[in-house]
Amino acid sequence: MPEPLDGFLLAAGLGLRMGPLSCCLPKPAWTLRDRPLLQWGADAMRRAGLTRLGCNAHLHVERLRAVAEGIEVCEEPHLLGSAGGLRHALGRVEAELLTWNADVWAETVPFDRLREAHRSARATLSWLLIPHPGGRWNPVWMDERNRILPKGVVGPQGPFHFTGAAAWSPEALALLPEGPSEVNEVLRPRLAGTPGGHLGVVVDPFAWREVGTPEALIEAAAALAPLQEGRLPGCYVHPGAHPSGRLTACILGPEAAPPPALTDHHALWFEEGGSQVRLGLP
Structure with a gap:
């Protein structure tokens, strides 16, 4: 049982x-x-x-x-x-x-x-x-x-x-x-x-x-974890991410590592199968 x-x-x-x-x-x-x-x-x-x-x-x-x-x-x-x-x-x-x-x-x-x-x-x-x-x-x-x-x-x-x-x-x-x-x-x-x-x-x-949307996740990071997930203003940074470039309204997931010279906005980055994946956010 x-x-x-x-x-x-x-x-x-x-x-x-x-x-x-x-x-x-x-x-x-x-x-x-x-x-x-x-x-x-x-x-x-x-x-x-x-x-x-x-x-x-x-x-x-x-x-x-x-x-x-x-x-x-x-x-x-x-x-x-x-x-x-x-x-x-x-x-x-x-x-x-x-x-x-x-x-x-x-x-x-x-x-x-x-x-x-x-x-x-x-x-x-x-x-x-x-x-x-x-x-x-x-x-x-x-x-x-x-x-x-x-x-x-x-x-x-x-x-x-x-x-x-x-x-x-x-x-x-x-x-x-x-x-x-x-x-x-x-x-x-x-x-x-x-x-x-x-x-x-x-x-x-x-x-x-409630953390049910990408916008809510970014807002929660800024309000609750400004030195951790909210350390990149206007973005969310997962503990396993490696932020770089000039990013606005982006979410960096596990092992995300955008190119250093990148300028990007409203995007999700994460690692999958050894490659960096970028998906646009609505």
């Missing part, structure tokens, strides 16, 4: 929003402060006392596995979606499974607060929410009992923003159908009929940043 899991990082996907960067690395393998995004999430879980961590992987599985020290990698040849990916944990959860979106950077996540509220309410599924920051994020609304309402329904509490942290009971995992499934389309309607329901746990905003 596989060992139980108490934490799971959602790390599978096609990386479509990352564009050309997904030809090089999966999103959770890109680094900030010389640490992969996957391990930032894992560290936050470990600080909450979680010891048995897993993640799913679809794109560049071996490259994700290379940065997944201490994390069981569950290969996903066919994408299972935002809900279906948690089928890897079916039958392996004793109390609750805490989850995190692995393309998000956060130094600390209040997993303790989420777990405490989830257990106290005996919820089926709990989401960690913050007050909605504005912008494009889909709002989440709750009723008077802190139960999350169906997507698109406005309630007396809200709007809030889902941070990506959740607590899944074994009963919630049992609701997942075979094959691919999505949280909003498949799971949320099923939660309405459960005794524990879908709980919202609201906390104060904390340092949190």
